[in-house]
């Protein structure tokens with residue numbers, strides 16, 4: 001893990017360094033993904049079978065593209081009963097958080113007799129991507145599906161990569177069963193995104209694709225946007241911890257490692273105002289990594305996108321953080337709430353020493369599907385809003401229209417659209 005001096009004269013270089021991650025990675029994967037998507041568009045199931053064989057080593061002709069109800073049931077039965085209890089607690093927390101996001105339709109009256117309003121309706125058919133290449137993500141089943149259910153989406157279609165033996169992770173199946181999701185396809189990566197965007201013989205085309213995934217998934221979502229709606233770019237995980245001398249280096253290192261273990265392209269950054277903290281965090285990272293399972297991924301990820309930046313002031317730390325716009329930001333500093341309104345860009349903000357990032361991944365309730373690669377500048381966490389659309393409602397009585405008729409006709413004349421003017425005029429001709 002490199003230690004960088006982040007003070008004034010270096011800030012531009014640091015910003016440039018992080019911009020590079022966001023730009024080049026996507027460029028690098030664009031052509032591979034484009035080819036996969038085109039093949040799925042042209043050849044449907046045939047391409048799905050080909051790419052699942054190639055990237056997941058699974059023969060879908062044997063395993064079947066669709067997961068059967070018996071498999072879902074069997075997965076649920078196999079799952080540890082303690083885990084089912086935890087799933088239920090998480091479902092409760094996530095549901096109650098997302099219930100608060102629900103937006104109601106509203107109506108207002110018009111002088112002279114009329115009604116204007118905004119009707120909120122749910123999307124009809126959505127596709128959920130649940131990652132599963134190098135780790136299993138039952139928690140992402142919950143985070144994807146619960147806001148969709150709270151919004152009232154009726155048709156939920158889930159895709160997830162198969163295990164090497166052709167099955168699907170039992171935790172993922174248990175989470176799906178707990179929520180009543182029964183349309184699941186064992187397909188991952190860009191080919192799964194292509195299938196949801198264009199439809200194949202087996203997999204239905206959807207209106208919107210949501211959910212996190214690796215660089216292939218994130219790049220594919222970006223490329224199919226327009227054929228279908230997407231939630232955001234939720235790619236390889238990121239964490240940025242701002243730590244002052246009051247932080248606990250053991251905690252800081254542990255939280256950085258929690259995201260580095262997701263992917264060799266994950267990013268884990270600490271910005272600190274204390275040189276001693278920087279050294280202590282670095283030592284802790286080395287020590288703790290030794291004890292973890294996914295050492296290789298962690299080491300590669302830290303080599304690629306891990307750094308500790310030392311700055312003189314918290315203002316400078318926040319300036320850099322705002323530029324990076326991390327998926328997860330932890331404020332391990334004294335009086336964190338005082339600094340909160342200076343944070344402009346972050347997917348989720350974890351405050352204080354006892355709000356570690358994994359709390360948000362699993363249990364707290366807010367969504368863990370979050371924007372990455374600097375897109376927290378303009379994207380928000382996955383929410384109920386992603387699963388609804390709005391229609392305007394306009395009702396005018398004859399009396400109400402009469403009050404506006406002259407104004408409308410003047411407007412139409414100015415635009416030289418005589419048919420528009422006529423649509424008003426005919427209603428008031430004797």
Ligand SMILES: NC(=O)c1ccc[n+]([C@@H]2O[C@H](COP(=O)([O-])OP(=O)(O)OC[C@H]3O[C@@H](n4cnc5c(N)ncnc54)[C@H](O)[C@@H]3O)[C@@H](O)[C@H]2O)c1
Nearest residue numbers: 131132133134161188189212213214236237262263369370
């Ligand atoms: N931002 C978020 O909200 C969020 C949330 C959870 C997880 N994540 C991220 O999700 C990702 C999960 O990654 P994963 O790999 O474990 O699972 P994944 O399901 O995202 O990707 C696995 C798929 O990638 C495809 N693939 C692998 N190598 C390929 C290659 N060389 N060419 C083409 N396609 C290839 C395969 O089809 C495979 O099925 C991680 O990056 C993690 O950080 C992000």
Ligand SMILES: N[C@H](CO)Cc1c[nH]c[nH+]1
Nearest residue numbers: 137139140237238361368
């Ligand atoms: N930290 C991930 C989002 O970047 C979400 C997750 C799921 N399981 C564990 N972590």
Ligand SMILES: [Zn+2]
Nearest residue numbers: 237258259361
């Ligand atoms: Zn995580």
